Amino acid sequence: MSRKPCCVGEGLKKGAWTTEEDKKLISYIHEHGEGGWRDIPQKAGLKRCGKSCRLRWTNYLKPDVKRGEFSSEEEQIIIMLHASRGNKWSDIARHLPRRTDNEVKNYWNTHLKKRLIEQGIDPMTHKPLASNSNPTVNTPPENLHSLAAPSSDKQYSRSSSLPSLSRLTNKDGTPVQGGSLSHKKSFKRSSSTSRLLNKVAAKVTSVKEILSASMEGSLSATTLPYASYSDGFSEQIRNGEGSSNAFLTNTLAEFDPFSQSPLYSEHEINATSDLGMDYDFSHFLEKLGRDDHNEENDMNVEYGHDDLLMSDVSHEVSSTSVDDRDNIFENFEGWSNYLLDHADFVYDTESDTLI
DNA sequence: AACAGTCTCAACCGCCTCGAG
């Protein structure tokens, strides 16, 4: 059985679309609407295949298609979603209002992928490259959100020397812990959506680092990511307050992306059961902190069925027990991914509302 | 000014999914 190819036909034009062709297509769709792409070329008087018409319309002519530079917020979202979903461009594009999958894909291939490689990160696995050829940059792979360049990236796009690299090193050439200042900057400039995503990703990384350091008894200012933060998080560490599980507990408890995000009203926060959660996020973190402490006495502690992430949504996000620290890490990442997977809203940056 | 190399992104290609009959 062989299927007749869609775009095989005599006299069909290929290549760049002319203004005249665009006008014909726009005019036809305005009058008759989208759909029935196979018939559109003939009806609209175009010597194109239907598929070509559909692509031209969806990627370029459609009125609500956003074009132009990607903002740093959009970059961060792309990087984060790519880390959890891979090359699912249409999926990623759904989280970027008015962006097409083709545009996201192109932007990844021409900008973001190169930037990750330059910073010693495998763009496919989002882990450090086997042989890190860039000793001046030692950014943890999880610091995906810190890799987004300023929105003025376009001006560097044709340069092989990425400007972000200079921001990743101190004056003496040593790497800045946890990435670049642009990360901090991005918090200020973020939309609510990306602030939420930033927070999740940042804390995932931070908690990982802290737990690792704590486990090794080596927690210190130098082990902390985001040392350049001024949000009080690393301040406590630098002040010597961060050498115990108490700090971890406090730090974890203070982080609640729901409460910090205007995207969620109070009733929405309380409605986390919609996500299969019996506790809100701060409860989860507090418990995680407690159990991390208790773990010293009971390394085989099992979470009850009413524990966030460990029960109702566990099939989606992670394992059901936390008997080692790797699982703790996975649960944070799992929660982050779960959040993204369920964030089927579209954020309108103009009205600052969910649509 | 001319040329070569590099980069960008619109467009194409081929495979996959899904729904209608």
Added chain:
DNA sequence: TCTCGAGGCGGTTGAGACTGT
């Protein structure tokens, strides 16, 4: 249940723009 076709998706290409020498 099977077949078929429309539409969707991700990978790739190549023309044109840009940059460096």
